[in-house]
Amino acid sequence: MKSVGTPLPQLLLDARRWFDEALVATLEQAGMAPISPTQAQLFAALDEKGTTVSELARRMGVTRQTAHQAVHSLIGMGLLEQVPDPSSARRRLIRRTGEGAAAHLEAVSVLAALEGELALRIGRGPVDSLRAALEAPRGDPPTLRMPSAGVPDPGGAVQ
Numbered sequence: 040m041k042s043v044g045t046p047l048p049q050l051l052l053d054a055r056r057w058f059d060e061a062l063v064a065t066l067e068q069a070g071m072a073p074i075s076p077t078q079a080q081l082f083a084a085l086d087e088k089g090t091t092v093s094e095l096a097r098r099m100g101v102t103r104q105t106a107h108q109a110v111h112s113l114i115g116m117g118l119l120e121q122v123p124d125p126s127s128a129r130r131r132l133i134r135r136t137g138e139g140a141a142a143h144l145e146a147v148s149v150l151a152a153l154e155g156e157l158a159l160r161i162g163r164g165p166v167d168s169l170r171a172a173l174e175a176p177r178g179d180p181p182t183l184r185m186p187s188a189g190v191p192d193p194g195g196a197v198q
Contacts, residue, residue: 058153065149071142072116077101081109082118082135082143089122089132118142 059076067073074082077099084090084098096106110133113119118139124130135143158166 058150061153061156062146062149065153066142066146069145071145074113074116075109077105078109078113079146081106081113082139082146085119085133085135085143087134089124089134091124091130092133095133113139 056076059079062079063074063076080099081095084095090098092106092110093103095110096103099106110119110121114121117136119133120136120139121131121133124132154166
């Protein structure tokens with residue numbers, strides 16, 4: 040079996056951290072109130088018309104409590120608001136305030152500039168290839184068969 044370097048999920052996490060740290064530092068340098076990478080991720084996970092805390096937690100891959108804490112800190116900063124869900128009297132939606140929408144647009148602009156900076160560092164071709172690979176449909180996550188040696192069989196997906 041071919042030796043593998045750093046596992047791909049770790050490389051993706053490291054790349055995500057590079058973007059998160061650069062985004063947070065750039066926004067803070069521009070005079071915005073400091074936010075955490077989790078708060079920035081929550082902002083990106085919001086739908087324009089609003090999203091429930093439970094759905095935000097699912098999209099972010101965190102507990103409902105973690106999402107709830109991030110939401111309430113951003114509400115306290117005036118970037119998010121909680122409104123009734125028109126489709127359910129029991130649910131509340133989280134959405135950006137006017138100030139939050141402006142901050143989101145600024146963050147999107149910074150992320151585009153960071154992607155450009157990455158292209159300067161590693162080349163436009165690799166960045167475009169990475170984007171294409173990550174945008175390609177992957178289907179549902181598979182469950183792999185584990186042979187007796189304990190190493191997954193890459194061709195033995197079980198659906």
